[in-house]
Amino acid sequence: MRVVVRTGQTELPQDVLAALVAKFTSAFLETRWAWPRRFSEINPYAFLLTDPRAPELDTAELGRLSDELHVHLFGKSDESEVTILLFEGPDETLDDFATLDAEGVARAMTDPSAIPPGARLSRIGPDGTRILTPPDQAAATAAPSAAAPSAPPPERAPNIEGVQGVYYAGREVFVADVISCTPADARTHFSLVDGDEHLPEEPDVFDAACVIAAMRLLAESPSQTPLYLPVSFSTLMRPTRRAAYADMIAILPLSERRRLAAAVYDVPRAPSFQALTQLREALEGRFGAIDLRTSDPAFEIDQLTSRAVTSVTLVLPAAEPERRLAVMRRFAARLPAYRRRRIWPGVTNIRSARELKAVRETRIPFLTGPGVCRMQTVPVGGRPWSADLLPVE
Incomplete structure (x- = not known):
């Protein structure tokens, strides 16, 4: 080619x-x-x-x-x-x-x-x-034209690209979007905000596909609010894959750095100082913000230095409603530690009006999930939206 x-x-x-x-x-x-x-x-x-x-x-x-x-x-x-x-x-x-x-x-x-x-x-x-x-x-020319033409292979459907809004509860406005990209033949849609069951089967391929989707959105979307691109923590911890990822994100325009943010998923409870240093070195050149996504409400925020990252987002588990609320409240109990470190907290995979009401009562500022905004074809960042009218369908 x-x-x-x-x-x-x-x-x-x-x-x-x-x-x-x-x-x-x-x-x-x-x-x-x-x-x-x-x-x-x-x-x-x-x-x-x-x-x-x-x-x-x-x-x-x-x-x-x-x-x-x-x-x-x-x-x-x-x-x-x-x-x-x-x-x-x-x-x-x-x-x-x-x-x-x-x-x-x-x-x-x-x-x-x-x-x-x-x-x-x-x-x-x-x-x-x-x-x-x-x-x-x-x-x-000679063959292959001399041979009987073979039937063309079946055309594959294109990947399904989408975004889901990040809601700032304090001002009731969407302030950013999380990018997703799903193969047309996947068993379910891929998403960072809809729970672990919607995480990609092949993180490397998913992250690369979202970089391509980001290029289109940067060109087509008039909004200047941030776009969060998925980044696999485990991928970046492998030196060979970290180098390949750095080459891949090098296609992202430097002029759009303030508009691009990294949503780092599968982050453990206590990432080491060395791991966070490697992560920042790999990402800060192209992303203006870094969000760590963890499934552990006891994420060791006290081990991070001040402003080590922009935010930490709790992924609610696939569990019974009472268990999900208990996990969210355990995370919210540590909000003073987040304020001391000047790192924003957030919650994702919010699924119901009850969960939305409960998380707003804790004053956790940034909210995502199907109970906040379902998959969209165009970014919703920048739109005021009453909490009483959520989710965005």
């Missing part, structure tokens, strides 16, 4: 542009080109894609890449262009095509004689369809 960027509208140096294309495309493929399919980077603009299960590559997921990469690089301008090309041919021709300069790629798109015998070149449309490039190349 070759990413072709044709534009006179960017002042980015070529090395910076190449790095952005490589990082965004890698993050995109990591979420869309799921195992057992594989990909590897040949150079910043070229990637080798394989699918051991299919006689022909399924390009449904690649259709959105050009649009999303376009928005990331150039905003919504119609004066620039990003094209995704798929080159299929003998192994010995792949490197030659991958290393073609811009003039060579342009010639291959218009001149059938520039395409090696036995190979074909297609442009991937926004809906994932293949468009032979040039259209008359079939007459100038």
Whole structure:
């Protein structure tokens, strides 16, 4: 696969542009080109894609890449262009095509004689369809066109992207949104605010998919309130995955740092000083706020230094209503410790009007969950909303 960027509208140096294309495309493929399919980077603009299960590559997921990469690089301008090309041919021709300069790629798109015998070149449309490039190349190339065409693989439905609002009870207003992204064939929706049963089965893939969703929301949403991106604590504690995550979030624009926040989930009761230091080093360059999400109401807030993170959010357990209320009250009993550390407390997975009323009585400021705001297609951050009218459906 070759990413072709044709534009006179960017002042980015070529090395910076190449790095952005490589990082965004890698993050995109990591979420869309799921195992057992594989990909590897040949150079910043070229990637080798394989699918051991299919006689022909399924390009449904690649259709959105050009649009999303376009928005990331150039905003919504119609004066620039990003094209995704798929080159299929003998192994010995792949490197030659991958290393073609811009003039060579342009010639291959218009001149059938520039395409090696036995190979074909297609442009991937926004809906994932293949468009032979040039259209008359079939007459100038050998097989695979000589073989009977195989039925196209079934098109996969796109991921389902959504947000759920963060409610500030003191002023009865939504102040932020938590991003989520769920594969269309998942057994249930994924969400950080709807309880542990809705956490992703593959945290790495989920977190990467939410980075891609964040790019779209940054471009499309007029609101300037924060967007919380999921970050797996256990992932960041593994050095190799921490490095990969740093590369992935590098596609997020530095200019939007104040609007981006990290919602770090699966945090233990007592994260070590070293763990928190590693976490901040990995995240502070791209996120203006860091929220730790824990299922333990006895989270050891006294072990944190002042303002070590922005907030700590309790995830209510999947349990009987009385047990859930008891856990919430145990967490609320430690509010003075949170004030001493200048760290905001919050509660998530609020499910009922009774729980909403109880948590408001404790004066815990930040609230999320299906009893506060259910999954939305556009951010609700910035909207005043009476507590009597919750949840947002």
